Amino acid sequence: MIAAERVVKVPEGISDEQAAAMMLKGMTAEYLLRRTFPVKAGDTILYHAAAGGVGLILGQWAKHLGATVIGTASSTDKIELARAHGFDHVINYKEQDFVAGVAALTGGKKCDVVYDSVGADTFPASLDCLRPLGMFVSFGQSSGPIPPFSMSLLAQKGSLYATRPTLFVYNARREDLVKSAEALFDVVKSGAVEIKINQRYALKDAAKAHADLEARRTTGTTVLIP
Numbered sequence: 001m002i003a004a005e006r007v008v009k010v011p012e013g014i015s016d017e018q019a020a021a022m023m024l025k026g027m028t029a030e031y032l033l034r035r036t037f038p039v040k041a042g043d044t045i046l047y048h049a050a051a052g053g054v055g056l057i058l059g060q061w062a063k064h065l066g067a068t069v070i071g072t073a074s075s076t077d078k079i080e081l082a083r084a085h086g087f088d089h090v091i092n093y094k095e096q097d098f099v100a101g102v103a104a105l106t107g108g109k110k111c112d113v114v115y116d117s118v119g120a121d122t123f124p125a126s127l128d129c130l131r132p133l134g135m136f137v138s139f140g141q142s143s144g145p146i147p148p149f150s151m152s153l154l155a156q157k158g159s160l161y162a163t164r165p166t167l168f169v170y171n172a173r174r175e176d177l178v179k180s181a182e183a184l185f186d187v188v189k190s191g192a193v194e195i196k197i198n199q200r201y202a203l204k205d206a207a208k209a210h211a212d213l214e215a216r217r218t219t220g221t222t223v224l225i226p
């Protein structure tokens with residue numbers, strides 16, 4: 001059972017499978033790019049784990065907005081995938097120091113915003129990828145939580161902003177949920193953002209889907225078919 005208040009109508013031109021694949025990740029990309037830090041043409045962004053489900057949507061959408069889009073990923077295959085989804089540059093953060101990589105790619109100017117869902121492994125280095133007054137957006141913790149830190153760290157790193165947003169809060173009001181979904185449907189229907197389903201599992205194999213996710217074997221979107 002789901003409350004009618006939390007349901008949106010899937011428009012013509014969006015398949016049920018696409019809708020299943022994209023709503024959570026796509027609306028996350030929507031609020032991160034349009035509301036947490038409104039990305040505009042000419043901005044430079046860093047997005048960690050670029051080949052993940054949110055990353056492959058957010059990369060395309062950020063490119064559509066006119067940003068320079070830098071990502072990180074842990075393998076050659078993932079780097080290629082991210083590059084095919086809007087990312088201008090992708091750094092292998094298993095092999096290369098991504099702070100040095102970002103400095104080189106931006107000529108020392110660094111980024112306007114860092115979107116970080118990796119957590120422990122990329123903190124505090126992510127802060128060193130930001131220009132003064134830049135925005136650090138911590139929206140997940142795939143590698144473990146960021147440990148407690150002193151607010152003065154944000155002063156030392158350039159009077160930074162930091163936030164820990166959740167989709168739940170951003171789309172808590174029905175009007176925001178509807179607007180968020182509509183913005184997502186629009187970019188998908190226009191072709192600016194393509195939703196690719198890279199893994200399909202039968203619902204009975206849900207445990208295998210979770211194991212593959214944990215082992216970092218998945219890319220993009222996964223759907224379970226009842």
Ligand SMILES: NC(=O)c1ccc[n+]([C@@H]2O[C@H](COP(=O)([O-])OP(=O)(O)OC[C@H]3O[C@@H](n4cnc5c(N)ncnc54)[C@H](OP(=O)(O)O)[C@@H]3O)[C@@H](O)[C@H]2O)c1
Binds near residue numbers: 165
């Ligand atoms: N706050 C919110 O509103 C919100 C909403 C949706 C999702 N999220 C969070 O955002 C994150 C990304 O979502 P997603 O759907 O894009 O996830 P995903 O497809 O599962 O991607 C996660 C990626 O994180 C990277 N990673 C780095 N360290 C890892 C580790 N120790 N174990 C596993 N993966 C690791 C892996 O990429 P590499 O191999 O390239 O490192 C992995 O593919 C998740 O943490 C999720 O919980 C938050």
